[in-house]
Amino acid sequence: MHHLFDLTGKVALVTGGGRGLGRGMALALAGAGADLVLVSRTASELEAVAAEARKLGRRALPVPLDLTVPGNIDRMVQAALEEFGKIDILVNNAGTNVRKPALEITAEEWERVVALNLRAAFFVAQAVGRTMIERRQGKIINTASLTSEIGIANVSVYGCTKGGIRQMTRALALEWAPYHINVNAIGPGYFKTSMTRAVFEDPERRRWIESRIPWGRTGTPDDLAGAVIFLAAPASDYI
Known part of the structure; x- marks a missing residue:
């Protein structure tokens, strides 16, 4: 059964790969055997993650750039x-x-x-998807959110974009399935990252959040390792 989760010889491109959930997912893929292309705006963070991946015996290419700048997505793929x-x-x-x-x-x-969150995500998927269609294989894992499913106050714009990611995932999954490309999404709830630090600095808010989670605790980036490996590996070829 090991081969179902083995990513040896695979190349994974991870945007937002320098910190938080992206870093955790990138290192999980490296641990399963994948080489990495790491993308974000902060070169020092990418270099640190690349160094961790190399310690696992993987190759890693940091690509520091802003995905919202015209032309940068094509430069990343190239x-x-x-x-x-x-x-x-x-x-x-x-x-x-x-x-x-x-x-x-x-x-x-x-x-x-x-x-x-939305425009760059779509055009990243489009640019990478073209290369996957040529090879008639690939795995795309979009990061959705709890806000793809429910409304949460004070994050209205974020929720709009993550609802869009959910529908984009469904549409691309249908369009690209004939090319043997799996398109799925992971929708994290409350995870401790630099983006959510302010939420957890309020003790009352933190207790309220934890009281609504059956496990009684919020997530960490390591908690996504199994899901991202599964969706990237042969085990999910029919999903």
């Missing part, structure tokens, strides 16, 4: 192909948030969150 010749797995994870009441959201804040 860098990956020049280094590895293929992309087997895409973890479409880069994202940001603005945490404030809807009446206080500015047009600039709306555009900034939508540009990265």
